[in-house]
Amino acid sequence: MTSTTSGTRPALNGVDTPTLFATLDAVKASPDLAKFQFRATNRWISGTNNRSTIRGFYGAGQEDTSRTEDFTYDADHPAVLVGTGKGPTPVEFLLHAIAACLTAGLANVAAARGVALTEVSSTVEGDIDLLGILGLDHDVRNGYQGIRVSFRIRGDAPDEVLRGLVERSRARSAVYDVLTNGVPVSIDVTTG
Amino acid sequence: MTSTTSGTRPALNGVDTPTLFATLDAVKASPDLAKFQFRATNRWISGTNNRSTIRGFYGAGQEDTSRTEDFTYDADHPAVLVGTGKGPTPVEFLLHAIAACLTAGLANVAAARGVALTEVSSTVEGDIDLLGILGLDHDVRNGYQGIRVSFRIRGDAPDEVLRGLVERSRARSAVYDVLTNGVPVSIDVTTG
Numbered sequence: 001m002t003s004t005t006s007g008t009r010p011a012l013n014g015v016d017t018p019t020l021f022a023t024l025d026a027v028k029a030s031p032d033l034a035k036f037q038f039r040a041t042n043r044w045i046s047g048t049n050n051r052s053t054i055r056g057f058y059g060a061g062q063e064d065t066s067r068t069e070d071f072t073y074d075a076d077h078p079a080v081l082v083g084t085g086k087g088p089t090p091v092e093f094l095l096h097a098i099a100a101c102l103t104a105g106l107a108n109v110a111a112a113r114g115v116a117l118t119e120v121s122s123t124v125e126g127d128i129d130l131l132g133i134l135g136l137d138h139d140v141r142n143g144y145q146g147i148r149v150s151f152r153i154r155g156d157a158p159d160e161v162l163r164g165l166v167e168r169s170r171a172r173s174a175v176y177d178v179l180t181n182g183v184p185v186s187i188d189v190t191t192g
Numbered sequence: 193m194t195s196t197t198s199g200t201r202p203a204l205n206g207v208d209t210p211t212l213f214a215t216l217d218a219v220k221a222s223p224d225l226a227k228f229q230f231r232a233t234n235r236w237i238s239g240t241n242n243r244s245t246i247r248g249f250y251g252a253g254q255e256d257t258s259r260t261e262d263f264t265y266d267a268d269h270p271a272v273l274v275g276t277g278k279g280p281t282p283v284e285f286l287l288h289a290i291a292a293c294l295t296a297g298l299a300n301v302a303a304a305r306g307v308a309l310t311e312v313s314s315t316v317e318g319d320i321d322l323l324g325i326l327g328l329d330h331d332v333r334n335g336y337q338g339i340r341v342s343f344r345i346r347g348d349a350p351d352e353v354l355r356g357l358v359e360r361s362r363a364r365s366a367v368y369d370v371l372t373n374g375v376p377v378s379i380d381v382t383t384g
Binding site for chain 1: 205206207208211212215216219220223226227228229230231232233234235236237238239240241242244246249251252256258259263265267268269270271272273274275276277279280281282283284285286287288289290291292293294295296297298299300309311312313314315316317318319320321322323324325326327328329333334335336337338339340341342343344345346351354355358362364365367368369370371372373374375376377378379381382383384
């Protein structure tokens with residue numbers, strides 16, 4: 001998924017590589033197509049259980065209509081944190097997000113480079129000391145202290161080429177950027 | 193959910209407030225109970241579609257056994273980004289995570305302060321310019337340029353008290369901390 005790779009690659013890894021390169025060319029010609037806005041809505045259910053709905057987004061110059069159903073996800077705290085365990089904790093969704101972003105990018109990069117993948121799996125671990133969010137130690141941050149991603153990759157290319165796919169995916173990952181560099185988050189409230 | 197609030201509050205908002213305060217006392221007495229590790233595993237399916245599984249975690253001094261089934265989540269890119277739309281994009285899960293974390297915290301804080309909530313809903317928007325991840329403009333970051341969370345809250349307390357719940361939840365939110373301040377992410381790769 002680079003702007004300098006030839007556009008003559010065939011579809012590979014389930015990636016429609018010709019369309020991917022055509023999309024890159026279209027965005028090069030009309031950079032405003034690259035402006036996207038993603039959205040989620042959330043509703044509190046009870047206690048620490050709440051539910052998000054994801055569907056619409058704006059991008060490529062228009063409101064997307066390709067999604068015909070809502071994606072809905074519960075989150076909750078587990079019993080040991082006085083929740084009801086009806087979904088993962090919010091912080092676990094961050095681990096899903098980083099694995100998913102790196103893996104999607106990796107498949108695109110592999111297709112662009114002509115590497116056929118046979119397996120990509122990963123485990124993600126995040127360490128967190130809850131003394132922060134519990135308000136018991138102000139020197140402990142609220143969030144993860146560190147996240148580790150471990151990939152296992154197999155494909156028809158030498159070790160260093162496979163490693164290069166991960167490195168390029170990391171360098172172009174939206175979630176990796178947000179998690180490692182942070183992003184401004186504004187919060188507003190309407191009551192009554 | 194503060195360490196200075198009285199522990200005599202009754203259960204409220206679906207929050208078992210007495211157990212919440214008892215948990216705080218237990219962690220105060222044994223701070224190592226606050227060390228948690230959350231995890232996700234991910235497997236590539238095809239193209240930009242992949243699937244994470246979330247279940248086990250370590251915390252409160254032991255491996256958790258309360259979850260009797262896996263939570264599984266697909267992610268994908270939408271058609272306009274040359275994906276198959278079998279799940280939200282990875283970056284949309286970040287929006288779910290921040291809404292879920294702030295909302296869970298808010299319910300806990302409200303219970304601790306004796307505020308009965310009747311509605312908490314939120315919308316989250318994230319703006320992203322894909323010129324970054326497409327490699328078309330190196331001055332554009334890969335991730336969101338900004339995230340906006342808009343809450344609507346109703347409960348049996350004055351406006352300023354309801355707003356104070358959000359502010360306290362923000363100040364103690366693990367996801368807000370990670371998204372605004374960033375976290376070290378390490379990646380390792382095994383091939384073959």
